Amino acid sequence: MGLKQNLHNLKEKYKGTKVAPAFNALHTFLYTPNDTTHAGTHIKSVDDLKRTMNTVIMALIPLVIFGMFNAGYQHHLAFGNIQAVTGGFFSPEFWTLDNFMVGFWKILPLIIISYGVGLGVEFIFAIIKGHEVEEGYLVTGMLVPLIVPIDIPLWMLSVAVIFGVVIGKEVFGGTGMNILNPALTIRAFLFFAYPTWMSGDKVWVNGAVERTNEILAGAEVDAISGETLLGTLAQGKEVVHSVWDMFYGFIPGSVGETSTLLILLGGLFLIFSKIGSWRIMLSATLGALAMGLIFNGIADAGWIGEGSKFYSLMSTNFWHHLLIGGFAFGVVYMATDPVTASQTNKGKWIYGFLIGFLSIMIRVFNPAYPEGVMLAILLMNVFAPTIDHYVVQGNVKKRLKRIKVKTA
Amino acid sequence: MGLLSKKDAQLITDPLTDDNPVTIQVLGICSALAITAELKASIVMAIAVLFVLGIGNVVISLMRNIIPSKIRIIVQLIVVATLVIIVDLVLKAFAYELSKTLSVFVGLIITNCIIMGRFEAFALANGPWKAFLDGIGNSLGYGVILIIVGFFRELLGSGTLLGFKVLGDPIAKTGVYAFGYENNGFMLLAPMALIVLGIIIWIQRSRNEALIEH
Numbered sequence: 001m002g003l004k005q006n007l008h009n010l011k012e013k014y015k016g017t018k019v020a021p022a023f024n025a026l027h028t029f030l031y032t033p034n035d036t037t038h039a040g041t042h043i044k045s046v047d048d049l050k051r052t053m054n055t056v057i058m059a060l061i062p063l064v065i066f067g068m069f070n071a072g073y074q075h076h077l078a079f080g081n082i083q084a085v086t087g088g089f090f091s092p093e094f095w096t097l098d099n100f101m102v103g104f105w106k107i108l109p110l111i112i113i114s115y116g117v118g119l120g121v122e123f124i125f126a127i128i129k130g131h132e133v134e135e136g137y138l139v140t141g142m143l144v145p146l147i148v149p150i151d152i153p154l155w156m157l158s159v160a161v162i163f164g165v166v167i168g169k170e171v172f173g174g175t176g177m178n179i180l181n182p183a184l185t186i187r188a189f190l191f192f193a194y195p196t197w198m199s200g201d202k203v204w205v206n207g208a209v210e211r212t213n214e215i216l217a218g219a220e221v222d223a224i225s226g227e228t229l230l231g232t233l234a235q236g237k238e239v240v241h242s243v244w245d246m247f248y249g250f251i252p253g254s255v256g257e258t259s260t261l262l263i264l265l266g267g268l269f270l271i272f273s274k275i276g277s278w279r280i281m282l283s284a285t286l287g288a289l290a291m292g293l294i295f296n297g298i299a300d301a302g303w304i305g306e307g308s309k310f311y312s313l314m315s316t317n318f319w320h321h322l323l324i325g326g327f328a329f330g331v332v333y334m335a336t337d338p339v340t341a342s343q344t345n346k347g348k349w350i351y352g353f354l355i356g357f358l359s360i361m362i363r364v365f366n367p368a369y370p371e372g373v374m375l376a377i378l379l380m381n382v383f384a385p386t387i388d389h390y391v392v393q394g395n396v397k398k399r400l401k402r403i404k405v406k407t408a
Numbered sequence: 409m410g411l412l413s414k415k416d417a418q419l420i421t422d423p424l425t426d427d428n429p430v431t432i433q434v435l436g437i438c439s440a441l442a443i444t445a446e447l448k449a450s451i452v453m454a455i456a457v458l459f460v461l462g463i464g465n466v467v468i469s470l471m472r473n474i475i476p477s478k479i480r481i482i483v484q485l486i487v488v489a490t491l492v493i494i495v496d497l498v499l500k501a502f503a504y505e506l507s508k509t510l511s512v513f514v515g516l517i518i519t520n521c522i523i524m525g526r527f528e529a530f531a532l533a534n535g536p537w538k539a540f541l542d543g544i545g546n547s548l549g550y551g552v553i554l555i556i557v558g559f560f561r562e563l564l565g566s567g568t569l570l571g572f573k574v575l576g577d578p579i580a581k582t583g584v585y586a587f588g589y590e591n592n593g594f595m596l597l598a599p600m601a602l603i604v605l606g607i608i609i610w611i612q613r614s615r616n617e618a619l620i621e622h
Contacts, residue, residue: 153588167603171610193594 025133072099110145136175143183146256149203246323267332280352287356292318330373423549450558454551465543468531565595
């Protein structure tokens with residue numbers, strides 16, 4: 001009589017009642033069901049939806065842990081408690097318990113709120129609709145804390161999660177039916193609803209907002225500023241971080257988006273476990289490089305003056321765009337969402353390429369919305385069914401032609 | 409309603425609920441998105457449409473037997489345009505600030521689908537009294553939705569109602585702002601009007617399943 005049997009008994013006890021889906025979900029999330037169906041076709045596969053979701057979560061765990069260390073590191077760095085690390089990715093000054101605990105106590109509530117509120121909404125909808133609880137939120141719930149600034153107020157996150165799950169997903173019919181990526185819908189909602197908490201130079205470092213309030217209240221302390229690199233570049237200022245810092249992720253930014261190195265490893269893990277599409281990741285990278293090269297070309301050719309407000313972002317070395325901002329995170333974990341991406345292989349190339357291309361374009365041309373990758377993915381989510389439609393129709397036409405040639 | 413027969417009363421009550429021009433017939437959405445960021449603008453817009461549609465329906469109904477059907481759309485447009493210009497001038501004369509807020513959308517009442525729709529569908533085929541009731545009913549139905557959307561958008565987006573700071577002062581941090589509450593800037597953008605409207609439609613259809621199309 002282990003936990004599994006207890007959960008099974010609970011499930012049996014509530015069978016047929018309104019809350020049955022909730023207990024069923026609890027049981028099957030942790031264990032395989034005790035009984036199998038007795039009629040119809042059986043497909044035995046280790047790769048069900050819950051396993052898929054759990055694999056993505058596993059790929060996200062390193063980012064969560066890194067995010068905790070980095071949150072503490074940025075906090076202490078901004079407050080002048082420590083020096084910037086210079087010893088590479090494994091610098092012991094970065095991986096300190098102190099850094100970790102600062103981040104841990106800030107990020108844990110984000111994760112709890114994200115899962116608590118999101119799954120709460122899912123359970124309520126499952127009970128109203130009378131169907132099983134869907135697994136879709138498992139990944140969304142882990143993505144959400146990783147794409148928000150560390151200092152986001154928890155009530156804002158709750159409002160956004162309710163909005164994102166209900167309007168982004170449930171109104172369309174739940175997991176598998178949604179047009180937009182729910183995690184990005186949540187972020188977009190926060191971004192447009194509470195712009196002061198989603199951009200600027202205060203929210204990315206833990207404590208900077210409080211410090212600003214202290215100064216407003218008359219305290220004699222130094223202001224803390226912690227812009228993302230995109231913010232720095234948009235204002236045409238000098239970037240103080242080295243390329244290796246960008247690659248390792250020792251820069252301010254949303255919780256999980258900074259470490260390109262770990263995102264790269266997570267992406268490889270997703271590709272080898274055949275969960276994420278390498279076509280989308282590769283084509284998005286190519287698209288971003290293409291747009292970056294075009295902008296570099298324009299800046300080098302002198303078509304745009306140094307005084308222009310676009311100059312600084314345009315002349316940014318084209319491959320640096322891959323390392324800064326949320327580009328890598330968005331492409332690896334959001335663009336590859338199997339529900340909202342293109343389904344056809346050719347469609348995936350087009351879809352991915354345009355995401356990369358548009359991300360950099362939005363990033364450069366609209367400094368007010370530096371996080372172009374979010375808007376680019378949401379836009380392409382809307383276009384994905386259209387792309388698929390034309391790819392399929394094109395294939396139908398090609399095959400019809402082949403038949404005609406044979407019969408003629 | 410002692411004054412009206414049951415059938416006449418339905419002309420007013422139906423558009424308020426199960427035959428609402430905005431949520432059921434999905435007409436007049438453009439203005440519902442454009443001017444509902446403030447409650448005051450919503451109310452004025454509702455009154456303007458009430459005036460135009462109430463009188464316009466009667467005028468069209470009176471002329472219904474003498475309008476050649478080939479040019480009826482042009483005649484209808486002239487009637488609406490005349491009434492809309494009256495509204496516009498009155499607003500400019502007595503509520504200039506508000507007419508600035510509503511800007512082009514007063515003029516665009518001419519193209520409001522609800523008005524042409526009621527002319528075509530009702531006033532051309534019914535007597536003036538019925539047409540009047542129908543006009544009042546439909547513009548009230550439109551106005552109710554506008555006011556509901558405007559209420560939520562202004563309350564959540566700016567923290568005010570009709571310009572009064574009902575939630576406290578966001579800068580001096582009084583009222584709910586003292587607890588860290590902040591206005592939802594998204595509410596002031598047009599997409600949120602569409603979403604609020606969608607939620608109203610959702611609630612309405614889940615209360616009355618007969619309204620759901622399959």
